[in-house]
Amino acid sequence: MAKHRDDGYLSARESRQISRANRKITNEFEKRWKRKNVPESEYLTEMHDKANAVEFDDLHTYFFTDSGTVKSVDGVSFEVPRGKTVGVVGESGCGKSVTSLSLMQLLQRPQGQIVSGEIRLNLGDKAYDITKVPQMAMQDLRGNVVSMIFQEPMTSLNPVFRIGDQVDEVIALHNKELSAQEVRKRTIEAIQMVGIANAEGICEMFPHELSGGMRQRIMIAQALACEPAIIIADEPTTALDVTIQAQILDLLRNLKDKINSSIMLITHDLGVIAEMADYVVVMYAGRVVERGTVEDIFHHPAHPYTIGLMASKPVVGREVKELFSIPGKVPNPINMPNYCYLRDRCDRRLAPCDGDYPCEIAISDTHTVSCYRFYEEYRAQAVADGKDDMSAFGITGGAQDE
Numbered sequence: 001m002a003k004h005r006d007d008g009y010l011s012a013r014e015s016r017q018i019s020r021a022n023r024k025i026t027n028e029f030e031k032r033w034k035r036k037n038v039p040e041s042e043y044l045t046e047m048h049d050k051a052n053a054v055e056f057d058d059l060h061t062y063f064f065t066d067s068g069t070v071k072s073v074d075g076v077s078f079e080v081p082r083g084k085t086v087g088v089v090g091e092s093g094c095g096k097s098v099t100s101l102s103l104m105q106l107l108q109r110p111q112g113q114i115v116s117g118e119i120r121l122n123l124g125d126k127a128y129d130i131t132k133v134p135q136m137a138m139q140d141l142r143g144n145v146v147s148m149i150f151q152e153p154m155t156s157l158n159p160v161f162r163i164g165d166q167v168d169e170v171i172a173l174h175n176k177e178l179s180a181q182e183v184r185k186r187t188i189e190a191i192q193m194v195g196i197a198n199a200e201g202i203c204e205m206f207p208h209e210l211s212g213g214m215r216q217r218i219m220i221a222q223a224l225a226c227e228p229a230i231i232i233a234d235e236p237t238t239a240l241d242v243t244i245q246a247q248i249l250d251l252l253r254n255l256k257d258k259i260n261s262s263i264m265l266i267t268h269d270l271g272v273i274a275e276m277a278d279y280v281v282v283m284y285a286g287r288v289v290e291r292g293t294v295e296d297i298f299h300h301p302a303h304p305y306t307i308g309l310m311a312s313k314p315v316v317g318r319e320v321k322e323l324f325s326i327p328g329k330v331p332n333p334i335n336m337p338n339y340c341y342l343r344d345r346c347d348r349r350l351a352p353c354d355g356d357y358p359c360e361i362a363i364s365d366t367h368t369v370s371c372y373r374f375y376e377e378y379r380a381q382a383v384a385d386g387k388d389d390m391s392a393f394g395i396t397g398g399a400q401d402e
């Protein structure tokens with residue numbers, strides 16, 4: 001690969017060299033993905049735990065851009081248990097959406113590619129490794145088994161088609177045996193299920209004739225029309241005001257119980273996570289830094305980044321002059337260091353933090369963290385230096401004193 005100049009800019013020649021090298025790599029991936037008549041045995045796998053709906057295992061998803069390789073997801077592992085909600089949190093650009101788009105195989109191709117790792121998807125009697133599933137087979141899984149509710153309903157619904165036709169399309173695609181009338185009947189049921197009255201009338205409308213909350217309900221109806229086993233909700237309520245947000249979250253929770261699905265809920269909003277999730281995964285710069293039950297993460301946050309996130313959320317009844325913000329910024333994803341990615345922002349770092357990236361260690365049956373402060377051999381040092389409590393970043397309390 002071409003060398004970067006000291007000023008951080010690339011010359012046209014260097015950029016051309018990078019794109020030539022990228023094309024070589026991505027062509028290989030694309031060829032594999034577009035193959036036809038791939039035997040199922042190539043992408044069959046075994047779930048490590050049959051109680052899980054999805055298992056992400058050391059997933060690496062990169063974007064091969066003309067400026068270099070963006071390691072958006074760099075070794076992510078976590079599970080989504082059946083019938084449970086897993087909240088994924090982290091600041092903007094940390095790889096939450098790319099993780100979920102990898103599961104849907106909806107990455108921006110050809111530059112976006114899953115380069116290694118497994119995503120095991122439980123189909124009941126068998127399991128598929130999504131990283132190996134070819135394009136043709138993936139079309140049957142999307143919508144039927146895994147479905148996605150996007151953040152912005154106005155850009156996700158097609159402005160030139162009527163609502164009914166757009167929901168019909170999803171149902172017809174996955175139920176080829178149904179007649180047009182039967183498909184419309186299912187569409188009306190799906191629209192009624194998300195709490196919209198006058199479903200027949202709504203079917204004849206265009207997206208711009210509906211309010212933001214109604215459009216988001218239509219997106220949910222579309223996503224849930226085929227009763228998928230896994231629902232990915234990527235910031236499903238960010239574009240809505242708080243009252244509509246509460247209604248949509250209630251709706252999502254009820255529908256999930258009704259069709260017995262699992263939810264992977266991606267959001268910046270810790271309040272939404274606290275209300276909805278059973279488990280929480282905290283991501284930072286393309287990696288999972290901490291995961292556990294909602295109780296573990298909200299009441300016993302262990303990673304300095306999680307502690308910082310908890311301290312930056314407003315708490316009713318706690319008076320603060322200024323909300324806490326984590327100092328510094330995320331390292332450049334094209335040039336990631338090999339030490340802990342938070343090191344330059346972390347004021348409780350210890351001597352070993354200058355070494356390799358810390359491995360994930362379990363601090364209880366349900367709670368894991370990637371931080372040297374929890375390594376047995378450095379625990380005493382962390383306590384002696386006063387770096388084992390919530391005093392980092394100048395916080396004294398946070399989520400623990402709610």
Ligand SMILES: Nc1ncnc2c1ncn2[C@@H]1O[C@H](COP(=O)(O)OP(=O)(O)OP(=O)(O)O)[C@@H](O)[C@H]1O
Pocket residue numbers: 063065070072090091092093094095096097098099108111112268333
């Ligand atoms: N098509 C793309 N080409 C190049 N880089 C990309 C592309 N899509 C995403 N990335 C990079 O991948 C990283 C992760 O992006 P991602 O969209 O997953 O972040 P996120 O955690 O979902 O952020 P947000 O909370 O803002 O939605 C970012 O650094 C982003 O710049």
Ligand code: SF4
Pocket residue numbers: 303304305340341342343344346347348349350353358370371372373
């Ligand atoms: S490993 Fe070190 S630098 Fe990284 S979060 Fe833990 S204490 Fe901070």
Ligand SMILES: [Mg+2]
Pocket residue numbers: 096097098234
């Ligand atoms: Mg996102």
